[in-house]
Amino acid sequence: MKEKKKKPYVTAIIMGIISIVSYILIFNNQETVTDLTTKSGYFVALPIVAAFYFSFIHGAFASSMLSVLGIEAKKKK
Amino acid sequence: MKKLAVILLAIVLTISFSSSVFAGGAPRGVFKKGIITEFNEQAGTILFSPNDAEEEITLTLDKSVKQDEITLGKRVIVSLDTKDHSLVLNVTRMFIDLNIKNMLFILFVGFVGGLVSGFIGSGGAFVLTPGMMSLGVPAAVAVASNMCHKFPKAMVGAYKRLKYGQVDLKLGLIMGVSAIAGVQIGIKVQEYIFNAWGDAGSNLYVSIAFVAILVTVGGYVFRDAMKIAKTGGEEKPSKLALAIQKINIPPMIQLKTANVRISVWFTVPVGFATGLMAATIAVGGFVGVPGMMYVIGASSLVASASELVVAFTMGFAGSIKWAMAGLIDIRLTLLILAASLFGVQLGALGTTYVKEHLIKVVMGSIMLIVAVSRGLAIPKYLADLGLISLQPSTANMLMKASFAVMAAALLIGAFIILKNMIRGMRMEKQGEVKIAAHHIK
Numbered sequence: 001m002k003e004k005k006k007k008p009y010v011t012a013i014i015m016g017i018i019s020i021v022s023y024i025l026i027f028n029n030q031e032t033v034t035d036l037t038t039k040s041g042y043f044v045a046l047p048i049v050a051a052f053y054f055s056f057i058h059g060a061f062a063s064s065m066l067s068v069l070g071i072e073a074k075k076k077k
Numbered sequence: 078m079k080k081l082a083v084i085l086l087a088i089v090l091t092i093s094f095s096s097s098v099f100a101g102g103a104p105r106g107v108f109k110k111g112i113i114t115e116f117n118e119q120a121g122t123i124l125f126s127p128n129d130a131e132e133e134i135t136l137t138l139d140k141s142v143k144q145d146e147i148t149l150g151k152r153v154i155v156s157l158d159t160k161d162h163s164l165v166l167n168v169t170r171m172f173i174d175l176n177i178k179n180m181l182f183i184l185f186v187g188f189v190g191g192l193v194s195g196f197i198g199s200g201g202a203f204v205l206t207p208g209m210m211s212l213g214v215p216a217a218v219a220v221a222s223n224m225c226h227k228f229p230k231a232m233v234g235a236y237k238r239l240k241y242g243q244v245d246l247k248l249g250l251i252m253g254v255s256a257i258a259g260v261q262i263g264i265k266v267q268e269y270i271f272n273a274w275g276d277a278g279s280n281l282y283v284s285i286a287f288v289a290i291l292v293t294v295g296g297y298v299f300r301d302a303m304k305i306a307k308t309g310g311e312e313k314p315s316k317l318a319l320a321i322q323k324i325n326i327p328p329m330i331q332l333k334t335a336n337v338r339i340s341v342w343f344t345v346p347v348g349f350a351t352g353l354m355a356a357t358i359a360v361g362g363f364v365g366v367p368g369m370m371y372v373i374g375a376s377s378l379v380a381s382a383s384e385l386v387v388a389f390t391m392g393f394a395g396s397i398k399w400a401m402a403g404l405i406d407i408r409l410t411l412l413i414l415a416a417s418l419f420g421v422q423l424g425a426l427g428t429t430y431v432k433e434h435l436i437k438v439v440m441g442s443i444m445l446i447v448a449v450s451r452g453l454a455i456p457k458y459l460a461d462l463g464l465i466s467l468q469p470s471t472a473n474m475l476m477k478a479s480f481a482v483m484a485a486a487l488l489i490g491a492f493i494i495l496k497n498m499i500r501g502m503r504m505e506k507q508g509e510v511k512i513a514a515h516h517i518k
Contacts, residue, residue, distance in 0.1 A: 023415065027175075030408060034152075034172050038110075038403040040129075047225055047405040048396055054414050055229030062419045063237075066426070073241055074429040074505055 008064040015061035022057065107157040108217065110171060110403065116147050123147065123165070125155065128403070136165045154215045159275075169215040172406055179212045183409065184416040187226070189491045191417030195234045195424020196494045197440045198384025199362020201417070202227065203447060204487045206359065207480055209409060220359070221399035222409040228392030230417045235385035237425040243378050245334035248369065249386025251341070252348035256361060256391050259352020267356065277461030284458060287358045287451035294367050295444025302437035310432045318374030335375035335383070347372050348387070355391055362388065363444055370437075377436040378428060427494050430501025439490050446486035453479040 026033050037047045066072070114133060115124035126133045136155065138147075146168045156167040173179070186208050190201020202223050209219040238244050271279045305312055318337075326340040347368035355361030362384050369380035399405055428436065453475050460467035 023411070026408065026411060030172075030175075033407060037400075037405060037407040038152075038171075040401075040403060044397075044400045044403075047400045047407045047410065048393075050407055051225050051229045051396070051410060051414070054411055055233055055418065058414060059229070059233040059418045059422075062233075062422055066419070066422060071423065071426065071502075073237075073426040074501070 007068050007070075009068060012061065012064035012068050015057060015064060019054070019058045019061045022054070107159055107162060109155050109157065110152065111155070112152060113147060113149055113168070116149060118144070134163075136163050138165050138168075141166065142168055154217065159272075170213065171215060171218060172408070173213045175408060175412075180412060182208065182212065183412045186487075187413035188416035188420040189487050190413075191230055191234075191420025192424040192427075192494060193420075193439070193443070193487060193490045194230065194362075194385070194388070194417075195237070195421035196381070196427050197362070197424075197436055197443070197490070198366050198381035199360055199388060200443060200487065200490065203358075203360050204484055205413065207483070211480070214406065214409065217402075217404050218406050218409075221396075221402070221404040222406045223413070224392055224399055225396040225405045225407070225410040226413040226417060228389050228396055229414060230421050231385045231388035231392055233418055234421040234425050235382070235389055237422055238382035238385060238428070241382075241425070241429055242334065243382035243428065244386060245332050245375065245379050245383045246386060247330065248332045248335055248344070248373070248375065248379075249383040250390065251330070251344050252351060252365060252369070252383070253387045253390025255345040255348025256352030256355060256365070256387055257394050259349040259354075260356040260391065260395070261352075262349075263353040263356025266353075274462065277458050281455065281458035281462060283357060284451045284455050286354075288448050288455070290354065290358070291363065291444045291448035291451070294363065295441050295448060297371075297441075298367055298437050299441025299445060302434050302441050305434040305437070310434055312376055312433050314374040315371045317371060321372060322374055332373075332375070335369075335373065335379045337374045339373055344373060351387060352391065361391065363440075366440060376433060377440075378433050381428070381436050381440075382425075423498075424494060427498035427501075430505065431494075431497045435493070435497055439493050442493065443486045443490040446489060447483060450479045450482035450486065453482060 036043055037050065039046075109125070109127050110129075111125050111127040113123045114126050117123070121138045123136050123138060124133050125136050136157075139158070142165060148170060152171040154169050154171050155165045156169075158164040158166055183205075186201070186205050190205055193200035205223045206216075206219045209222065210216055214222070235244055235249070239246070267279060267282075270282045274281075321343050322337060322339050324340060324343070326342050328341050329338055330341055330344065331338050347365070350368060351361040351365035354364040365387055366377075366380045366384045369375045369383060370377055373380075375383065396405070456465065456467055457472040457475055459465045460472055
């Protein structure tokens with residue numbers, strides 16, 4: 001019988017903490033965040049960088065969280 | 078392949094920096110961002126400090142502007158008359174106050190939209206943008222914030238489906254770059270219509286395009302899905318795609334995952350049409366995915382997965398432009414992402430548990446229901462243009478019904494996906510238990 005894959009608890013916890021802390025920081029400083037991300041010049045990159053950052057961090061958290069919950073893609077036979 | 082990817086991405090960046098790639102529709106009309114510093118109630122004027130200029134200007138308020146819309150010291154967007162740039166037609170707070178209720182609403186729509194787009198390659202934007210507008214977000218900010226969530230979501234979804242072996246990267250990138258070109262033309266058409274017939278004319282054009290395309294394409298996709306379901310669930314390439322694949326006009330490209338050899342001269346127009354639709358009806362995937370299935374000959378699994386690459390390319394280029402216009406409310410973008418990154422991965426893995434034609438069932442159903450929704454909005458736009466007469470209360474009711482039907486389209490799509498996914502997972506588990514029992518014996 002095939003060995004059962006280990007669930008990514010550690011990744012889920014680490015990525016979850018980083019993601020939640022990032023969200024708290026953003027939403028506790030809404031005025032500054034909206035001000036900086038709508039400025040011109042180099043600041044234009046900020047919303048794009050933020051979107052990329054969250055897609056990696058929060059995306060990894062969501063992926064490992066789904067695995068921890070046992071929701072995974074069908075294995076190819 | 079890597080070389081091709083780098084070249085295509087370079088093209089995307091060049092085009093997006095050098096021209097307007099406002100996928101999802103360019104901001105319509107004349108508007109200014111800034112802060113109202115003074116309000117003269119008697120004269121009906123405001124002192125306005127624009128973001129892009131040092132000096133304050135005096136603007137006159139139109140009679141339709143309500144006093145409670147004027148907030149001093151907060152960032153606002155003022156819509157100006159197209160002919161008289163000192164006449165204010167509308168004032169909207171640029172950044173809405175977020176409370177638990179509207180945050181939960183955005184999270185919910187984000188999740189459902191993510192689920193649907195992970196499964197069929199697109200979707201969600203058509204409910205998210207009007208949904209945010211209903212919370213008081215200015216139209217341009219709603220489109221911009223939605224666009225900025227689209228590319229990271231599509232990237233995560235595409236990555237997942239690439240791992241499942243469903244993405245044809247070459248097809249997606251070629252389509253994406255051609256789509257950006259299509260967006261340019263789409264915007265030019267929109268601008269022309271807006272200048273000729275104003276906001277109502279533009280809305281009417283969008284609605285008619287929506288209904289015509291969704292009924293024709295959506296109807297075809299749905300009928301095809303039903304036909305496949307009746308004949309045992311086996312997908313076959315369309316006759317049109319097979320005929321096109323036989324035409325040998327160089328340069329020919331080999332699409333490995335899609336298992337198709339086709340001329341670039343047929344691939345580019347499909348991408349172009351996708352972009353044209355993205356700029357018109359904000360959902361390019363409703364043309365892109367059927368185009369990849371019926372014109373290019375990719376399976377629905379490969380077409381919907383590759384559409385996520387198209388969405389990433391277009392979303393990325395569009396977001397750069399919207400960021401340059403300073404219209405992205407990053408709080409809204411990140412809120413949508415918080416839920417949609419779960420949804421998109423769930424939708425992506427859902428494709429591994431269902432029969433391929435279910436993607437067509439979901440897509441066809443959503444398209445047809447959305448067509449009804451846009452159809453309900455047409456009388457109001459006709460009335461705005463003075464072509465028919467309509468009671469304001471009836472117009473209001475029709476617009477509300479239109480939004481409700483649109484939301485229903487997304488929910489029904491999500492319901493079909495989840496139901497079939499759970500069934501597929503259960504069957505898989507039962508199969509594993511049987512195999513385990515067999516081993517014990």
